[in-house]
Structure formats: C-alpha cells, structure tokens
Amino acid sequence: MSQPAYEYGPCEPAIDELIARFGDRVSLSDAVRERFGKDESFHPSLPPDAVVTPHSTEEVSEIVATCARHHVPVIPYGTGTALEGHVGALHGGVCINMLEMNQVVEVHAEDLDVVVQPGVTRKQLNEYLRDSGLFFPIDPGADASIGGMAACRASGTNAVRYGTMRENVLALTVVLADGRIIQTSRRPRKSAAGYDLTRLFVGSEGTLGVITEVTLRLYGIPESITSAVCTFPDVESAVNTVITTIQFGIPVARIELIDETQIEAINNYSKTELEVAPTLFLEFHGTETYVAEQAESLSEIATDFGGGNFKWAATTQERNQLWQARHDAAYACKAMRPKAEIWATDVCVPISRLADCITQTQADIKTAELLAPIAGHVGDGNFHLCLVVDPDDQDEQDRAEALHERMVMRALSMGGTCTGEHGIGYGKIDFLVAEHGEAVSVMRTLKQALDPDNIMNPGKILRL
Numbered sequence: 001m002s003q004p005a006y007e008y009g010p011c012e013p014a015i016d017e018l019i020a021r022f023g024d025r026v027s028l029s030d031a032v033r034e035r036f037g038k039d040e041s042f043h044p045s046l047p048p049d050a051v052v053t054p055h056s057t058e059e060v061s062e063i064v065a066t067c068a069r070h071h072v073p074v075i076p077y078g079t080g081t082a083l084e085g086h087v088g089a090l091h092g093g094v095c096i097n098m099l100e101m102n103q104v105v106e107v108h109a110e111d112l113d114v115v116v117q118p119g120v121t122r123k124q125l126n127e128y129l130r131d132s133g134l135f136f137p138i139d140p141g142a143d144a145s146i147g148g149m150a151a152c153r154a155s156g157t158n159a160v161r162y163g164t165m166r167e168n169v170l171a172l173t174v175v176l177a178d179g180r181i182i183q184t185s186r187r188p189r190k191s192a193a194g195y196d197l198t199r200l201f202v203g204s205e206g207t208l209g210v211i212t213e214v215t216l217r218l219y220g221i222p223e224s225i226t227s228a229v230c231t232f233p234d235v236e237s238a239v240n241t242v243i244t245t246i247q248f249g250i251p252v253a254r255i256e257l258i259d260e261t262q263i264e265a266i267n268n269y270s271k272t273e274l275e276v277a278p279t280l281f282l283e284f285h286g287t288e289t290y291v292a293e294q295a296e297s298l299s300e301i302a303t304d305f306g307g308g309n310f311k312w313a314a315t316t317q318e319r320n321q322l323w324q325a326r327h328d329a330a331y332a333c334k335a336m337r338p339k340a341e342i343w344a345t346d347v348c349v350p351i352s353r354l355a356d357c358i359t360q361t362q363a364d365i366k367t368a369e370l371l372a373p374i375a376g377h378v379g380d381g382n383f384h385l386c387l388v389v390d391p392d393d394q395d396e397q398d399r400a401e402a403l404h405e406r407m408v409m410r411a412l413s414m415g416g417t418c419t420g421e422h423g424i425g426y427g428k429i430d431f432l433v434a435e436h437g438e439a440v441s442v443m444r445t446l447k448q449a450l451d452p453d454n455i456m457n458p459g460k461i462l463r464l
Contacts (some may be wrong), residue, residue, distance in 0.1 A: 004456040006464070008091055009071035011049040016068050018094070020051055024055045036095045039082040040142070040330075042389075043427060046088030047074055048095035053425045055100055057173055057181055057212040064210060066180030073135055073455050074177075076206040078148025079121060081140075083344050084425030086152065086205055096210060098147055104128050104388040105128045105213065112218045113170055113187060118147020118211050125216075134218040137162040140421065141327040147211045155201030155421035157326070160246075160379030161253040161285065162219065164421065169202050173213035177451040183282035187215055187377050200446070205423055206457035208450045222285035226295055227254075227313040227322055230302050231277040235259055235362060235374075237305040239355040242378045244301050246351055250294050254283035254323075255379040259362070262373035262386075269332035270325035275309055280378075281326055283319075327376050333386040336371065343387040345428075346403055348420030351381040357414055358383055361407050368399045382420035409434070423436035432461065 027033070028050055037047035047073075054060045067074045073093025080087060089095065089125075092343075102119035105384045109132050116125060123143045126135050131192075138149060140156040150172065155164040162168065171185040184197035201208055232238040238257055243254060258266070267274055282298065284291040298429045299310060313319040325332075334342050349357045358374060365372045376383025385407060389400045408418045408431050418431035433440050444462055447454075454464055 011072050014070040015050045016033050016138050027051045037089050038081045039087050041083045041085055042341050043085035046091035047152045049092045050095050051095045051376045053097040053100050056057040058214050060175045060210050061181050063177045064175050069176050071453055073458050075457050076210045078145030081142035081144045081423045084427035086425040098110050114218055115215045116146050120146050133221055135221050137219055146214050150202050150211055150214050151205050154424040155255045166202055168217045171215040172198055172201050172211055174201055174209040174211055176209045177456050183400045194226045205460050207461050224291045225282045225285055226287040226291045227319040229311050230280045230307045233306045235278045235358050236355045238280050241302045243351055245298055249295050253285040254279040257376045259374040262375050265332035265336050265373055266325050269335045272325050333373055337388050340388045341391050346384045346415055346420050346422050349411050349414045349416030353414040354381050366395040368403045426459050
C-alpha cells in the first residue's frame with residue numbers, strides 16, 4: 001500500500017459535525033467499522049474512522065461536503081460483495097453506508113426503465129418487478145446493490161445476451177467530491193448531448209463521486225426459459241463449442257464453463273450429482289418454439305466437439321437449483337479447504353483466444369501445485385480463478401501470487417484485460433498501467449479535475 005500523496009485532515013472534527021447532524025446514524029463501533037472495511041475478497045479489513053448511513057441524495061451531499069471541508073476521505077459502501085478491496089479505508093476516513101437508500105423510485109413500464117436508489121439489490125428489484133412482466137437481467141451471482149454494481153461496472157451470467165452494467169445504466173445521480181449533485185443524463189435511449197458522463201461514472205468505483213440514484217434498462221420476462229448442462233472430454237472442446245455458438249449467432253442467454261475441479265466442489269457443497277468433467281451450463285430465453293430451435297442447434301454443435309450427457313432442467317425449481325449451485329461456486333471452493341482462504345480473480349480475452357488462455361492457465365495451476373478451480377462467463381471471453389490458499393503457508397501464498405500475475409499477463413498478451421468484471425480496487429492497481437499504458441495519465445487527469453483533494457475512495461484504481 002502506498003502512502004497518500006495528499007495531506008488528509010484529522011477525522012474528529014468532521015465526525016463531530018456528522019454526529020451533530022445525523023445522531024445515531026453515525027457509528028464509531030469497532031465491530032461496525034471492521035465490517036464496513038471489508039468486502040468478500042481475501043484483502044484484510046481496513047476499517048474507516050466512522051460509518052454514516054444517509055437516507056437521501058441531499059444527505060449524501062451534506063456528508064461529502066463536510067468531509068471535503070475537513071479533507072477527510074470518503075468511501076461509499078453497498079453490500080460489500082466486491083472482490084478487489086474496493087471498500088477498504090486505506091487512509092481512514094468516513095464510510096457512507098448506502099444500504100438504507102433502498103427504494104424503487106419510479107417504474108416506467110411503457111419505456112422499459114426504472115429509477116432506483118443505490119442500496120436496492122438486484123434480487124429486491126426483480127421481486128418488486130415480478131408482477132409487471134419485466135425484469136432486470138444483470139446477475140453477478142451475489143445479491144449486490146445496484147449502486148455498487150454500477151460503480152464496479154458489474155457483469156455476470158446473463159451478459160452474453162443482455163450486456164453488462166455499462167449497457168444497461170441509462171442515467172445516474174451523483175454527488176461530487178465538493179458536495180455538488182449532478183444528473184449525468186436523462187431517460188431517452190440515446191443522446192448526442194455533450195460528454196457521456198454516465199459511462200464515466202459507471203466503473204469509477206467511488207473514486208469520482210457517490211452514486212445516489214440509478215436509471216436502468218428493463219426487459220420483458222421471456223415466454224420460455226430453458227436451462228441445461230452438457231459435459232465435454234476437456235476444457236478446449238467446451239470452449240470451442242462456445243466459440244462456434246457465438247460465431248453462428250445463436251442468441252444463448254447464459255453459457256458458463258465449469259471445470260472438473262469446480263464441478264467436484266459444487267457436487268460436495270450443493271449436493272448435486274453432476275458428472276465430474278468440464279461442463280457448460282446453458283440457458284435460452286424466448287418463445288417456446290424459438291428456444292427449442294436454438295437449444296437443438298447448440299446441442300448439434302456440442303456433439304460435434306464431443307459434448308454429451310445433456311441434462312435439461314424441466315421445471316423452474318430445477319433451473320433455479322442449477323443456477324444457485326453455479327452462484328455458490330466460491331463457497332463450494334471454500335468448503336474444499338475450510339481453514340484456507342479463497343482468492344477470486346478474473347480476466348477476459350477475445351473469445352478466439354479463450355481456449356488457449358484457459359488451457360495454459362490450467363497447466364500453470366498444475367505446475368504450481370495449487371488448488372484453483374475455474375468457472376467462467378465464457379460467452380463473452382471472461383473466466384474466473386478461485387485460488388484456495390492456506391493463509392499460514394507463505395510459500396503457498398507466494399506461488400498463488402506468482403500464478404495470478406502470470407494469468408493476468410497472459411491475458412494481456414492475448415489482447416485481453418486484467419479484469420472482465422471484478423474491477424481494479426487496490427488489488428489490481430498495478431495491472432492497470434500494464435494494460436492501458438499512457439491512457440492511465442488521462443485517467444489521472446480526470447480524477448484530479450473532479451476530485452482535486454483526492455478524498456473519494458483514495459488508493460483505488462489509480463495511484464496519484
């Protein structure tokens with residue numbers, strides 16, 4: 001961790017002002033601060049000096065303006081499901097807990113969009129929308145907050161059909177580093193008016209401002225949804241099936257790769273009985289006839305690459321159980337070595353290089369003698385490694401770190417990215433320069449223009 005390049009003021013005067021204004025919605029408890037200094041990554045808890053819980057955009061503005069006057073860092077917090085140390089208070093400061101800003105503000109069913117506060121979670125939103133015939137498709141697995149998903153440019157299992165948060169956020173309300181409130185866009189599906197500020201803040205990880213309202217694109221719930229699993233003799237055959245499926249334009253909604261190590265973990269944890277082999281999890285959305293046609297086409301492609309043992313989820317309950325098992329993959333990895341820690345990381349490459357990247361990574365795992373199951377949103381070239389590492393074994397930790405670096409650099413050498421959806425936080429901050437080079441200096445210029453005192457989640461994405 002680098003030392004701050006900026007001088008921060010003492011937190012006590014800012015905290016005193018916040019207590020006077022917000023009372024018991026300011027917490028100084030050690031247990032609370034510890035919780036809000038930690039996400040789901042392997043990174044340690046780095047507690048803030050205080051945690052404040054606002055209920056409105058105007059209250060967020062007051063909190064940020066108070067911190068700005070005293071040169072105190074501000075760290076936004078959603079549900080804490082991030083994976084690269086996004087919420088750690090590297091230099092102390094005030095954590096803004098967005099969890100109680102959890103209202104669905106407006107649903108515009110005719111326009112297929114919705115306005116929500118940032119603390120609304122994706123499951124809460126879809127439950128709210130259930131009777132409208134609409135749904136929000138971005139599914140990162142965890143029941144993440146919509147604000148956090150926007151801030152981290154989240155993706156997930158449905159991205160191959162519906163895109164990521166980048167494509168599905170229409171507008172944002174943001175509190176800037178000096179307390180000003182801006183709206184980045186309006187509700188129309190397209191606009192040529194000025195800079196695209198919405199895309200600037202999507203993926204900014206709280207380093208440019210605090211997101212306090214999000215307008216999202218919605219979709220009609222499909223008439224028919226069909227899910228299946230299909231096994232393969234090796235990972236390369238499974239990935240080549242995916243590549244051919246995408247190149248043929250078959251509009252699969254979800255297409256996930258699970259390697260044999262991860263399948264074994266899932267069987268033990270979720271009590272499933274899947275064949276222990278490289279496996280694709282598949283899902284199709286559309287009319288009943290259309291879904292059947294697309295499923296048949298993919299089945300034929302899979303057979304050509306040695307795929308078999310197709311098992312279709314015939315009911316909604318079976319489909320939900322299948323995808324819940326996929327979403328619980330990280331917990332399944334943890335259960336393989338209960339005293340170990342999991343280090344989840346991801347890369348993304350052009351789909352034509354996906355088979356090479358995964359097979360080389362698998363060989364590297366074997367050489368390094370590490371336990372590291374692979375799962376991936378392979379329809380868009382993204383895959384995840386879940387390193388299961390003994391925190392008390394320094395040699396194992398060193399081998400894991402070296403493997404992780406090789407995996408990232410391998411992806412970059414193939415024209416890929418160091419992270420498809422986890423984000424940078426402070427865990428991947430060094431890889432950003434390797435990936436973007438001189439473009440990082442432009443990012444720094446933007447950061448310094450919007451946050452000249454570097455109080456917005458300092459130490460994440462960029463070093464200043």
